[in-house]
Amino acid sequence: MIYLKFITTILLSLLLLTACNEEGKLSLSERSVIYCAEGSPETFNPQLVTSGTTIDATSNQLYDRLIAYQGDKNTLSSALAESWHVTHDGKKITFYLRKNVAFHHTDYFTPSRLLTADDVIFSFKRIIDTEHPYHLVSGGNYPFFQSVSFSDLIDEIEKINDHTIRFHLSHADNSFLANLATDFAVILSAEYAEQLAKQKAKSNIDTHPIGTGPFKLKEYRVGSLIRFYRHERYWQEPAQIEQLVFDITPSNTGRLTKLLANECDVTAYPIAHEKIIQREDLSLEAVTALNVGYFGFNVKKAPFDNKLVRQAISYAINKKTLLDTVYQGKAEMANSLLPKTSWAFDESILEQEFNPILAKSLLTQAGYSDGFTMDLWAMPIQRPYNPNAITMAKLIQSDLKKIDIKVNIISYEWNTFLKRLKLGEHQSFLLGWSADNPDPDNFFTPILSCSATQTGSNTTFWCNQEYDAIIKKALQTTNINQRKKYYAQAMAILTQAVPLIPIAHSKRYQARGNNVIGNILTPFGGINFYHVAKRKLTSKKTVVKQNPQRRKNNIINTGVN
Amino acid sequence: MLVFTLRRLSLFMFTMLLLTLLSFSLNFLFPGEAIINLSGAINATPSQLIELNEAYQTHRNFFWQYMTYLSHIINGDLGLSMASQSDISTEIVNLLPATIELSLVALLIAMLVGIPLGFIAAIKHNKLTDNLILSVSMLGYSVPVFWLGLLAILAFSINLGWFPSAGQISLLFEIELVTGIQFIDILLSDSPYKWQAFSDATAHIILPACVIAVAPATIFIRLARTSMIEVLETNYIRAASAKGLTFQQIIFRHAIRNALIRIIRHVGLQFANLVTIAMVTEVIFSWPGIGRWLIESIYQRDYTAIQSGLLVLSCFIFIVHILTDFIYAALNPLARGIKYGA
Numbered sequence: 089m090i091y092l093k094f095i096t097t098i099l100l101s102l103l104l105l106t107a108c109n110e111e112g113k114l115s116l117s118e119r120s121v122i123y124c125a126e127g128s129p130e131t132f133n134p135q136l137v138t139s140g141t142t143i144d145a146t147s148n149q150l151y152d153r154l155i156a157y158q159g160d161k162n163t164l165s166s167a168l169a170e171s172w173h174v175t176h177d178g179k180k181i182t183f184y185l186r187k188n189v190a191f192h193h194t195d196y197f198t199p200s201r202l203l204t205a206d207d208v209i210f211s212f213k214r215i216i217d218t219e220h221p222y223h224l225v226s227g228g229n230y231p232f233f234q235s236v237s238f239s240d241l242i243d244e245i246e247k248i249n250d251h252t253i254r255f256h257l258s259h260a261d262n263s264f265l266a267n268l269a270t271d272f273a274v275i276l277s278a279e280y281a282e283q284l285a286k287q288k289a290k291s292n293i294d295t296h297p298i299g300t301g302p303f304k305l306k307e308y309r310v311g312s313l314i315r316f317y318r319h320e321r322y323w324q325e326p327a328q329i330e331q332l333v334f335d336i337t338p339s340n341t342g343r344l345t346k347l348l349a350n351e352c353d354v355t356a357y358p359i360a361h362e363k364i365i366q367r368e369d370l371s372l373e374a375v376t377a378l379n380v381g382y383f384g385f386n387v388k389k390a391p392f393d394n395k396l397v398r399q400a401i402s403y404a405i406n407k408k409t410l411l412d413t414v415y416q417g418k419a420e421m422a423n424s425l426l427p428k429t430s431w432a433f434d435e436s437i438l439e440q441e442f443n444p445i446l447a448k449s450l451l452t453q454a455g456y457s458d459g460f461t462m463d464l465w466a467m468p469i470q471r472p473y474n475p476n477a478i479t480m481a482k483l484i485q486s487d488l489k490k491i492d493i494k495v496n497i498i499s500y501e502w503n504t505f506l507k508r509l510k511l512g513e514h515q516s517f518l519l520g521w522s523a524d525n526p527d528p529d530n531f532f533t534p535i536l537s538c539s540a541t542q543t544g545s546n547t548t549f550w551c552n553q554e555y556d557a558i559i560k561k562a563l564q565t566t567n568i569n570q571r572k573k574y575y576a577q578a579m580a581i582l583t584q585a586v587p588l589i590p591i592a593h594s595k596r597y598q599a600r601g602n603n604v605i606g607n608i609l610t611p612f613g614g615i616n617f618y619h620v621a622k623r624k625l626t627s628k629k630t631v632v633k634q635n636p637q638r639r640k641n642n643i644i645n646t647g648v649n
Numbered sequence: 650m651l652v653f654t655l656r657r658l659s660l661f662m663f664t665m666l667l668l669t670l671l672s673f674s675l676n677f678l679f680p681g682e683a684i685i686n687l688s689g690a691i692n693a694t695p696s697q698l699i700e701l702n703e704a705y706q707t708h709r710n711f712f713w714q715y716m717t718y719l720s721h722i723i724n725g726d727l728g729l730s731m732a733s734q735s736d737i738s739t740e741i742v743n744l745l746p747a748t749i750e751l752s753l754v755a756l757l758i759a760m761l762v763g764i765p766l767g768f769i770a771a772i773k774h775n776k777l778t779d780n781l782i783l784s785v786s787m788l789g790y791s792v793p794v795f796w797l798g799l800l801a802i803l804a805f806s807i808n809l810g811w812f813p814s815a816g817q818i819s820l821l822f823e824i825e826l827v828t829g830i831q832f833i834d835i836l837l838s839d840s841p842y843k844w845q846a847f848s849d850a851t852a853h854i855i856l857p858a859c860v861i862a863v864a865p866a867t868i869f870i871r872l873a874r875t876s877m878i879e880v881l882e883t884n885y886i887r888a889a890s891a892k893g894l895t896f897q898q899i900i901f902r903h904a905i906r907n908a909l910i911r912i913i914r915h916v917g918l919q920f921a922n923l924v925t926i927a928m929v930t931e932v933i934f935s936w937p938g939i940g941r942w943l944i945e946s947i948y949q950r951d952y953t954a955i956q957s958g959l960l961v962l963s964c965f966i967f968i969v970h971i972l973t974d975f976i977y978a979a980l981n982p983l984a985r986g987i988k989y990g991a
Contacts, residue, residue: 310733
C-alpha cells in the first residue's frame with residue numbers, strides 16, 4: 089500500500105509541476121522571442137562575410153550603419169549619421185553623427201564613451217587599409233567590400249571633429265551611399281578594439297561583438313543557440329522584447345515540428361506551407377526578395393572554358409520543371425540576373441528556350457559529340473534562392489543525360505563548400521545571390537566582375553573587360569535611363585557568354601505564431617527583430633479543423649467568375 | 650563482502666583493459682593515419698605532428714604505444730574531435746550527465762510501471778488480466794523506438810500541445826552548467842525563474858523518458874511476473890497461507906520483497922539496453938546527450954570521437970552493472986558467494 093501511495097504522490101506532483109508550467113512561463117516568454125534559425129553564423133562581424141545566415145544573426149540585431157533604407161521605395165534615411173552631404177562632383181561625402189549613441193555594455197566590455205568619429209574611421213579603415221592593425225585579424229577578407237572595390241574608391245576618411253567625418257572618393261560612384269547602407273557596412277567600437285589589443289585578444293572583436301544595435305550578445309553555443317539581450321541604452325526607443333534567442337535547427341522538419349509545437353515563435357524557411365496556413369494560431373508570410381538562384385560554370389576549367397558548351401547546357405535544362413519541383417511554383421523563372429522587381433530590368437530579354445536538339449548540335453560543334461563527364465556542386469543547405477539544391481542537381485543530371493553528359497553530384501558541409509568554391513576546385517555549381525541593397529549594381533559587380541574573381545564572390549572566374557567597362561560606366565552616371573541602357577548591354581553580354589544560367593528569383597518565406605507582431609523580413613539583406621513585440625495570448629491553443637470544402641469552393645468560384 | 654568486492658574490481662579491471670585494447674586497435678583499423686585518428690589533430694602542422702608522434706610514442710612497439718595510450722586516457726586526454734577540433738573529454742563531461750539523467754528517469758518510469766504490472770499479472774495468473782498485460786507488453790516490446798518517438802511527438806507535442814518536442818529545457822531559461830544534470834543545476838542556480846525552469850525541464854523530460862521506458866518496462870513486466878509466480882509457489886508462502894494470513898498480508902509482507910530481490914539483479918542488464926534505446930531517442934528529441942553526439946560523430950566520420958565515445962559509454966554501462974551487483978549482494982546475502990554471476 090505504501091508503495092502505491094508513493095507512486096501516486098510522484099505522479100500527482102509531476103502533473104502539478106507541468107500544469108503550473110503554462111501560467112508561470114508566460115511572464116518570461118511574453119518578453120522574449122525564440123527564432124528557429126537554419127544554421128550557425130560563421131562570425132559575429134558582418135564585414136567579413138556575405139553568407140545570409142550570418143547576416144541574419146548579426147547585422148540588424150547587433151549593429152547599426154551610418155545610413156539605412158526606409159519605406160517601400162527604399163529611400164536612404166538617417167541612422168547613426170543624423171544627416172549627410174554630397175558635393176556637386178560627387179567625390180566628397182560628409183556625415184554628421186548623432187551624439188547620443190551608446191555601445192553595448194556586456195560581460196566582456198564596459199564602454200566609457202559614446203559613439204564618435206573615431207569608431208566610424210576604425211570600422212572602415214579596418215577594411216580598406218591593409219596596414220591597419222586589425223585588417224588581418226580573422227583572415228583579412230572583406231568579400232563584399234572587395235567585390236565593390238571599396239579600397240580603390242575611398243582615397244581618404246577625414247575626421248573633421250568628433251561627430252563629423254568626410255569620405256574622399258577617387259571618383260564619383262552612385263552605389264557608394266547604397267553600399268554604406270548595406271548590412272555589411274556596420275560600425276564597430278574603436279574603444280573595444282583598443283582594449284582587446286591591450287589584452288592581446290584581437291580576434292575577440294569578431295567573436296564577442298560590441299555594436300550599437302538594438303540587441304547585445306549574451307551567449308553563443310556553437311550549433312545550438314545564440315542568446316541576445318535588449319540594449320537598454322539604444323539610441324532609439326529600446327526594443328520591445330527583452331530577450332531574443334536564435335534556436336539553431338538545421339533540419340527542415342525539426343523547424344516545422346518546433347513551430348507546430350509552439351517551441352519557436354518565428355521560424356526561418358518553413359516547409360509544408362499548407363499545414364501552416366491551416367492552423368489558426370500560425371501565419372505564413374513571404375516577401376518578394378531581390379535574389380537569383382543560378383547554375384554557374386567554372387570557366388577556367390575544361391570543358392566549360394568553351395562558350396559553346398555553356399550555351400548547349402543552357403538549352404538542355406528544363407527550367408520549368410526545376411521551378412515546379414524545387415521551388416514548388418513559389419518562384420519566378422529567371423531570364424536574366426536581375427529580378428523583374430528591379431528598376432533596371434530589361435523587358436526585351438526573352439525566356440530561355442528549352443531545346444535539347446539545339447543543345448546537342450552545339451555540343452557537336454564544340455567537339456563533344458560523345459558527351460563528357462562533369463562534376464556539379466550542389467549547396468548543402470536551404471537558402472531562399474535555392475530551397476533544395478540537391479534535388480535541383482538531380483533534375484539537371486537527368487536533363488543533361490539526354491545530351492550524353494554524365495553528371496556527378498558533389499556536396500560538402502556549407503562552410504567547406506564555400507571555402508572550396510573560392511579556391512576554384514569545382515567544375516560547375518549551384519548557388520545564388522541575395523541582394524544587399526536595391527541598386528542593380530549589387531547583382532552585376534559582386535557576382536561577375538573581374539575584381540570579384542579575386543575576392544571569391546565570383547566563383548565562375550569569368551572575367552570580361554567589356555562587361556566590366558560597361559558596369560563601371562553605369563556607376564558613374566546619375567541619369568537613370570542611361571544607367572538602364574548600360575545594364576541592358578551588360579545583360580546582353582551575359583546572355584551571349586553564359587558564365588552562369590539564371591534559374592529563379594524566389595520568395596523568402598517565414599512562419600510565426602500570431603502572437604508575434606511587427607515586421608521581421610526585409611526585401612533584401614538580413615532579418616530585423618527591432619520592431620517585434622509579443623501580444624498576450626488571449627485563448628489557449630485552438631484546435632483547428634480542416635475545411636477542404638471551403639478551399640475547393642473558393643477555387644471553383646474564381647474559376648466561374 | 651570483501652572478497653566479493655575484490656572479485657568485481659578485478660573483473661572491472663580486465664574488462665576495461667580489453668575495452669581499451671579494442672578502442673586502441675580501432676585507431677589502426679579506421680581509415681587514415683593512426684596518429685591522426687588517435688589525436689584527432691587533422692590540421693596539425695609538420696612540427697606539431699612530430700610532437701604528437703613523440704607524445705604517443707609511435708616509434709616504439711605496439712605494447713609501449715598502448716601503454717602511452719592508456720596513460721593518456723588515465724590523464725583524461727581523449728584527443729580532439731576531428732569535426733569541431735574541441736577537446737573530447739570536456740565535450741563528454743558536458744554531455745554524459747544529460748544522458749545519465751534521461752536514462753535514470755526512464756529507468757525509474759520503467760520500474761514503477763513495469764514491476765507492479767508484472768506482479769498483478771502473476772497474482773491473476775492465467776486469467777484475463779494476465780493475458781491482457783502480457784499481450785500489451787508484447788506489443789510494447791515490438792514497437793520500434795524511433796517510430797514510437799515520432800508518434801509521441803505528433804500526438805503529444807503537435808496535436809495536443811501538452812509537452813515540448815525537443816531539447817532539455819526551453820531556451821529562454823539560462824541555467825549555468827555545474828553538474829550537467831539539469832534538475833540539480835536548476836536547483837543550484839540563482840535564476841529568478843527557478844521553479845518555472847524546473848517545471849519546464851520536467852515537461853521536457855517526460856516524453857523522451859516515457860518513450861525510452863516502454864521497452865524496458867515490458868521486460869520488467871515479464872521479469873516481475875515470472876519471479877512472483879516462482880515465489881508464490883514456494884513452501885514459505887504455502888506455510889504463511891496455512892498459518893491463516895490473508896492474501897494481502899502474504900503478498901505485501903512476504904511475496905513482494907522476495908520477488909523484488911530477483912528483479913534487481915536484472916536492472917543492470919536492462920540498463921545497457923536502455924542506454925542504447927536512449928541514444929536513438931536523443932536524436933529524435935534533440936536531447937543534448939552523448940548518444941546524439943556519438944551518432945553525429947559517426948555521420949561525420951569523426952573517428953577520434955567515435956572510439957572515445959564508445960569507450961566512455963561502455964565504461965559507464967559497466968560501472969552501472971557493477972553497482973547493481975553490489976546492491977543485489979547487499980540486499981541478498983546468498984548472492985555474495987556466487988562467482989562472477991551476471
